[in-house]
Amino acid sequence: MESVLKVTWKRLPLSTNFAIAQAVKDSDVDVVSAYPITPQTTVVERISEFIANGELKAEMIHVESEHSAMSAAIGASAVGARTFTATAAQGLELMHELLHIASGLRLPIVMSVAARALSAPLSIWGDYSDVMNVRDTSWIIIIASTAQEAYDSVIQAYRIAEDPRVFLPVLVAYDGYAMSHTYEPVYVSEKSDAFKDYIPKNPRWYTLNPEKPITMGAMASPEWFYEFKYQQVVAMKNALDVVKEADDEYGKRYERKYGIIEEEGVEGSDITFVTYGGLYGTLKESIEELRKKGEQIGLARIRLFRPFPSEMLADIAEKAKALVVLDRAITFGVNISGPVAREIISSLYARGIERNVYSFIVGIGQRTVTEKDIIAIYEKVKEMLASHERQKESIYWGVRE
């Protein structure tokens, strides 16, 4: 096998924020435009350092808001530059209308989000309310669970975004604080050009060029608009395979891969837990205790929220008696209010699979989730399952009366 391009790795202690910055450098990004916001700020600070000391040849655009950050990113990507931005929480909300424009123009921008709760009341701490609000913007959403995975995912994100079958922007999310500010050992490439064959610079999307003028962002009247949205539907569908291929190829070349869903022990489990982000670590630890007592528990972590891996989730559900979904965001005003739980339920309905899906809301505004919580949730679900109780609404775990 002519694989591994002799990448020399160095092992560094990095927070996920710094791992992201390192990945931006190693992706040879051309333009970065960003506005500081907790807990993302150190991503762009570190990128600034890379640019200042000559390790990354890129243009850093200092903007006056996240709205401008995304606008500048759209402009840069529209002339064919490899573009990056990072944000969180209110910053992501301020970008929101531009998120639709970036995807609608089919620009392969990559953005990292240190997932954080949304104000008011003000919380600078972690949950996934901001990321879940991106759901309907036609951005691809990857959720990493370690600093290493975040590093690898940003590099993969460029391969996904710039694939002609996709041409959509990609968001790489990870837990604000719990990951953004926690140091882990991360293997990063010794040399910055290690990925240049994996993500060659060859803009194939429509770009603005005076030599060959085109119009981007023109108006589409009712008889035209719908078809452009359907193009995005198809691109999203294609993205599922492209994400998988990008990960497989990365694994082949660099010997690290993650899949679309990380799973263990789902075969013949009584109850399979499903979650995303850093919480998966806590879950793994906690389940060890229960397994020692002989409990049949499966674990699954969704690494891709958009496009949603419905079929894979249905397969996992089919192997278990019930699913427990731990969501770190609330979609208000509906009985099952965990965003991922809802997706799973509709995936199962589409496949005609009858399984109890128990939706739990946890870790809102970084309310700590401990091993005790996981074990108590497990006991609660076992009880409900034994009495054939169908869940009528999400359980807001640990909320005080």
Next chain:
Amino acid sequence: MTQEKLLGWKELPLGGAILEPGNSERRYTGDWRTFKPVILQDKCTRCLRCWIVCPEPAIYIIDEPYTTKSGRQFKFSVEVNYDYCKGCGMCVEECEPKAIDWIEEEK
């Protein structure tokens, strides 16, 4: 008024990009109108203010001499191209001699 062939999603450039410049003349915006400007050739002084302000532009200078009822001679006429006139009314507003009528479109 000719209508563009409505292409399917596979045939259309991604994201609504328009790949050839100068194709706005293929976009007939005349059906946006609810009111239409009508130039009164006898009142019109050919100052071409309408021609300047028309954002489309849908005011055409026609190579046709015209003699008004009062005997004034002009070497050219001014007309509205209704394929493109959106009916914004700017010409009507700006016309100094009030030589443009503003008429409701019929169904």
